[in-house]
Amino acid sequence: MSMQDFKNKLYHFETPPPEEIWPQIADELTNEKVIAIHGHRKNKFLFYGASAAASIVIIFLGSVFFKKHSNSISTAERTQAKESHLLAKKVKDSISLNQQILNSIINNPQEKRQIVSKEPNSNVNTKKYLTVAGPEGEPVKISPKVATLIISADNEYPPKPVWSKEIRKWQKIMLSSTVSPTSANFVDMVQLAANKEIMDND
Amino acid sequence: MQKLLYDRFSSKMYGVCLRYIENPEDANDVMQEGFIKVFKNLSKFRGEGSFEGWIRRIFIHTSIEHYRKKIKLFNVTEVVENTIEDNDLNVLDSLAVKDILKIVNELTPGYKAVFNMYVIEGYSHKEIAQILGITEGTSKSQLARSKGVLKKIIDKRFGKTQ
Numbered sequence: 001m002s003m004q005d006f007k008n009k010l011y012h013f014e015t016p017p018p019e020e021i022w023p024q025i026a027d028e029l030t031n032e033k034v035i036a037i038h039g040h041r042k043n044k045f046l047f048y049g050a051s052a053a054a055s056i057v058i059i060f061l062g063s064v065f066f067k068k069h070s071n072s073i074s075t076a077e078r079t080q081a082k083e084s085h086l087l088a089k090k091v092k093d094s095i096s097l098n099q100q101i102l103n104s105i106i107n108n109p110q111e112k113r114q115i116v117s118k119e120p121n122s123n124v125n126t127k128k129y130l131t132v133a134g135p136e137g138e139p140v141k142i143s144p145k146v147a148t149l150i151i152s153a154d155n156e157y158p159p160k161p162v163w164s165k166e167i168r169k170w171q172k173i174m175l176s177s178t179v180s181p182t183s184a185n186f187v188d189m190v191q192l193a194a195n196k197e198i199m200d201n202d
Numbered sequence: 203m204q205k206l207l208y209d210r211f212s213s214k215m216y217g218v219c220l221r222y223i224e225n226p227e228d229a230n231d232v233m234q235e236g237f238i239k240v241f242k243n244l245s246k247f248r249g250e251g252s253f254e255g256w257i258r259r260i261f262i263h264t265s266i267e268h269y270r271k272k273i274k275l276f277n278v279t280e281v282v283e284n285t286i287e288d289n290d291l292n293v294l295d296s297l298a299v300k301d302i303l304k305i306v307n308e309l310t311p312g313y314k315a316v317f318n319m320y321v322i323e324g325y326s327h328k329e330i331a332q333i334l335g336i337t338e339g340t341s342k343s344q345l346a347r348s349k350g351v352l353k354k355i356i357d358k359r360f361g362k363t364q
Contacts, residue, residue: 010302
């Protein structure tokens with residue numbers, strides 16, 4: 001007898017089960033059927049209902065959250081972009097305005113005269129200060145004495161004063177001037193020199 | 203319909219139950235549970251393979267589930283010297299199937315499960331490993347051990363084989 005025979009003998013082994021088994025199975029099937037159909041349907045409805053409710057809640061919460069999130073992101077981005085745009089515009093405007101003011105002061109002899117002829121005790125109603133726009137657009141008051149010193153060579157921000165050229169010019173004026181400066185202040189000396197230049201031009 | 207199915211397959215399936223479960227009361231419970239499963243899952247039978255094979259698999263799984271707690275399988279690494287050989291079984295030629303079944307039922311539930319599934323049902327070690335949740339190596343070692351134990355039982359009962 002080989003393992004194969006052993007298998008064949010036992011594989012086909014059959015014996016009738018006790019008679020009481022079928023009635024028990026039949027009872028269980030009957031009870032199971034009634035309960036199963038009722039319970040199954042009920043469970044099915046409950047399951048689908050719960051699934052639908054859960055889906056609706058999830059979709060609603062998801063949409064609310066997504067909308068809020070996207071709104072906050074887009075608002076923040078928009079605000080940031082707007083701010084940076086405004087800042088750039090302010091800087092550009094201030095540079096442009098400063099440049100215009102300085103050019104007008106430097107190139108207009110009348111304006112220049114008004115500025116340089118201003119004396120503390122003078123009756124002439126001249127401007128004490130020039131107001132220009134700062135980098136942030138804020139008003140900045142500067143003395144007319146130094147107005148001519150501030151000139152940008154290439155419209156860069158912040159403006160780069162072209163000192164050397166102006167100073168050489170003033171040195172030349174001062175050397176040729178016969179008026180002795182009465183003050184030890186360099187700016188006053190410049191003012192005196194400028195006065196001399198204006199008088200010469202006149 | 204259900205009664206017809208029961209009448210047609212109950213004897214065969216009871217034979218399957220008795221191969222895995224020695225205790226008749228437990229076998230009766232498995233019979234009942236197995237047929238309930240069959241009737242509930244009739245719509246799932248796709249016609250792949252024989253209908254009897256499908257029912258048989260349900261009963262094998264139900265029997266194993268019933269005894270799963272008692273089936274403790276360990277991987278045996280030592281060499282089993284007393285492995286039963288084909289010619290050792292010559293003595294069984296003269297025995298009735300019920301007597302052979304009694305011998306098989308003397309195996310522990312773990313050995314009996316692997317022996318039945320491999321030798322009688324023709325499952326591979328891979329399939330046995332999947333069903334019982336063990337490794338293929340464990341299945342092989344359990345089979346070797348079960349054959350060794352069977353040899354000892356036969357030797358003890360019928361004298362030295364060969």
